[in-house]
Amino acid sequence: MTRFLPFGTPPIHHYLSSSSPNKQPAWALVTGSSGGIGEALAHELACVYGFNVIIHGRNEGKLEKVREEILRKCKEVGKDKVEVKIIVADTVNAHVCRELCGIM
Numbered sequence: 001m002t003r004f005l006p007f008g009t010p011p012i013h014h015y016l017s018s019s020s021p022n023k024q025p026a027w028a029l030v031t032g033s034s035g036g037i038g039e040a041l042a043h044e045l046a047c048v049y050g051f052n053v054i055i056h057g058r059n060e061g062k063l064e065k066v067r068e069e070i071l072r073k074c075k076e077v078g079k080d081k082v083e084v085k086i087i088v089a090d091t092v093n094a095h096v097c098r099e100l101c102g103i104m
Contacts, residue, residue, distance in 0.1 A: 029054045031091060034062035042066065042084075047074045052083040060088045 028045045032038035034057030045051040047070065055070075057063050067084045074082045089096045 027052045027054060029056065031056045033057055034059050034066060039066055043070055043073060046070050046082045046084065047077055047079055050079050050082060054085045054087055056087045056089060058088065058090050063088065
Protein backbone atom coordinates (compact mmCIF):
# COMPACT_ATOMS: atom_id res chain seq x y z
CA MET A 1 0.00 0.00 0.00
CA THR A 2 1.43 3.37 -1.01
CA ARG A 3 1.18 6.16 1.54
CA PHE A 4 1.43 9.79 0.56
CA LEU A 5 2.14 12.74 2.80
CA PRO A 6 -0.79 15.16 3.04
CA PHE A 7 -0.65 18.45 1.16
CA GLY A 8 1.21 21.10 3.14
CA THR A 9 3.45 18.61 4.96
CA PRO A 10 6.82 20.23 5.72
CA PRO A 11 9.78 18.98 3.64
CA ILE A 12 11.77 16.07 5.03
CA HIS A 13 14.61 18.28 6.27
CA HIS A 14 12.10 19.84 8.68
CA TYR A 15 12.07 16.54 10.58
CA LEU A 16 15.81 16.00 10.60
CA SER A 17 17.36 17.01 13.88
CA SER A 18 21.00 16.48 14.69
CA SER A 19 20.36 16.23 18.40
CA SER A 20 17.83 14.50 20.57
CA PRO A 21 15.81 16.27 23.31
CA ASN A 22 18.51 15.49 25.89
CA LYS A 23 21.07 17.26 23.67
CA GLN A 24 22.97 14.09 22.80
CA PRO A 25 24.17 13.95 19.18
CA ALA A 26 21.92 11.84 16.96
CA TRP A 27 23.28 8.85 15.07
CA ALA A 28 22.29 7.61 11.63
CA LEU A 29 23.07 4.18 10.19
CA VAL A 30 23.58 4.35 6.42
CA THR A 31 23.84 1.01 4.66
CA GLY A 32 25.65 0.74 1.34
CA SER A 33 27.64 3.86 2.08
CA SER A 34 30.86 2.87 0.33
CA GLY A 35 29.56 4.55 -2.83
CA GLY A 36 26.61 5.97 -4.73
CA ILE A 37 23.45 7.13 -3.00
CA GLY A 38 24.46 5.67 0.37
CA GLU A 39 27.73 7.60 0.34
CA ALA A 40 25.97 10.82 -0.68
CA LEU A 41 23.38 10.36 2.07
CA ALA A 42 26.07 9.77 4.71
CA HIS A 43 27.85 12.96 3.59
CA GLU A 44 24.65 15.00 3.75
CA LEU A 45 23.51 13.68 7.12
CA ALA A 46 26.94 14.40 8.64
CA CYS A 47 28.05 17.60 6.93
CA VAL A 48 24.71 19.35 6.42
CA TYR A 49 22.59 18.13 9.35
CA GLY A 50 25.36 17.35 11.86
CA PHE A 51 24.47 13.71 12.48
CA ASN A 52 27.07 11.26 13.67
CA VAL A 53 27.01 8.47 11.10
CA ILE A 54 27.67 4.75 11.06
CA ILE A 55 28.69 3.87 7.53
CA HIS A 56 28.21 0.33 6.32
CA GLY A 57 29.47 -1.68 3.37
CA ARG A 58 31.44 -4.75 2.36
CA ASN A 59 34.73 -3.08 1.42
CA GLU A 60 36.69 -1.76 4.39
CA GLY A 61 39.15 0.16 2.21
CA LYS A 62 36.38 2.09 0.46
CA LEU A 63 34.66 2.78 3.78
CA GLU A 64 37.89 4.16 5.26
CA LYS A 65 38.19 6.57 2.30
CA VAL A 66 34.54 7.63 2.68
CA ARG A 67 35.08 8.17 6.41
CA GLU A 68 38.13 10.37 5.81
CA GLU A 69 36.28 12.39 3.15
CA ILE A 70 33.23 12.92 5.38
CA LEU A 71 35.40 14.08 8.27
CA ARG A 72 37.36 16.43 5.98
CA LYS A 73 34.22 17.97 4.48
CA CYS A 74 32.54 18.31 7.87
CA LYS A 75 35.58 20.12 9.23
CA GLU A 76 35.47 22.52 6.25
CA VAL A 77 31.88 23.50 7.09
CA GLY A 78 32.42 23.79 10.84
CA LYS A 79 30.91 20.45 11.87
CA ASP A 80 34.15 19.11 13.31
CA LYS A 81 32.45 17.29 16.21
CA VAL A 82 30.81 14.77 13.88
CA GLU A 83 31.84 11.15 14.45
CA VAL A 84 31.96 8.48 11.77
CA LYS A 85 32.06 4.78 12.61
CA ILE A 86 32.49 1.90 10.18
CA ILE A 87 30.72 -1.46 10.04
CA VAL A 88 31.96 -3.97 7.47
CA ALA A 89 29.28 -6.59 6.79
CA ASP A 90 27.32 -8.25 4.00
CA THR A 91 23.60 -7.60 4.44
CA VAL A 92 22.63 -10.51 2.19
CA ASN A 93 22.44 -12.50 5.45
CA ALA A 94 19.22 -11.84 7.42
CA HIS A 95 21.09 -12.37 10.71
CA VAL A 96 23.47 -9.51 9.85
CA CYS A 97 20.51 -7.25 9.01
CA ARG A 98 18.92 -7.97 12.39
CA GLU A 99 22.20 -7.16 14.14
CA LEU A 100 22.55 -3.88 12.24
CA CYS A 101 19.02 -2.90 13.22
CA GLY A 102 19.75 -3.83 16.81
CA ILE A 103 22.66 -1.42 17.18
CA MET A 104 20.37 1.57 16.81
